[in-house]
Amino acid sequence: MLFKHYTMKCIYCKNPESDVMETRVSEDGMTVRRRRVCNKCSKRFTTYERVEDVPLFVIKRDKRREQFDAAKLKSGIMKAVGKTKVTFEQIDSITSVVTTKLISAGSSEVTSRKIGEIVAEQLKRIDKVAYIRFASVFKRFEDLDQFAKELRKL
Numbered sequence: 001m002l003f004k005h006y007t008m009k010c011i012y013c014k015n016p017e018s019d020v021m022e023t024r025v026s027e028d029g030m031t032v033r034r035r036r037v038c039n040k041c042s043k044r045f046t047t048y049e050r051v052e053d054v055p056l057f058v059i060k061r062d063k064r065r066e067q068f069d070a071a072k073l074k075s076g077i078m079k080a081v082g083k084t085k086v087t088f089e090q091i092d093s094i095t096s097v098v099t100t101k102l103i104s105a106g107s108s109e110v111t112s113r114k115i116g117e118i119v120a121e122q123l124k125r126i127d128k129v130a131y132i133r134f135a136s137v138f139k140r141f142e143d144l145d146q147f148a149k150e151l152r153k154l
Contacts, residue, residue, distance in 0.1 A: 010038035011045050056102055059111045070099050077119060080134035086127050094122040128154055
């Protein structure tokens with residue numbers, strides 16, 4: 001069954017007319033996948049529509065700015081939770097929660113401290129050991145007293 005007629009160049013014959021056969025929205029609702037058929041050569045192809053990302057910049061402790069990178073965030077979380085019971089699915093979930101919160105805040109800049117707070121909040125719910133390991137780096141514990149103080153809060 002064909003749906004609405006759209007103008008999209010065929011990748012095979014460059015004909016500017018194709019019909020949409022099927023439309024699917026991604027799980028996160030941010031991408032639309034369309035299966036198309038060319039009106040001239042009848043070949044099928046897939047197109048994707050995404051909302052253009054507005055770059056998000058992280059303001060580091062030393063006031064440098066760098067573009068937010070979810071892969072870097074995930075890598076940092078993986079280091080903090082190494083040899084704990086936190087699963088890859090939970091790491092992906094934390095990364096997704098953090099990314100969603102940052103984007104939905106609507107700002108083009110966020111402090112690394114704010115990112116750390118969100119990660120710590122998520123880890124605290126999932127695994128206390130992973131939380132303490134992350135907090136010791138994030139909060140820059142300098143001695144055992146700070147470490148013990150954080151443990152007592154748990």
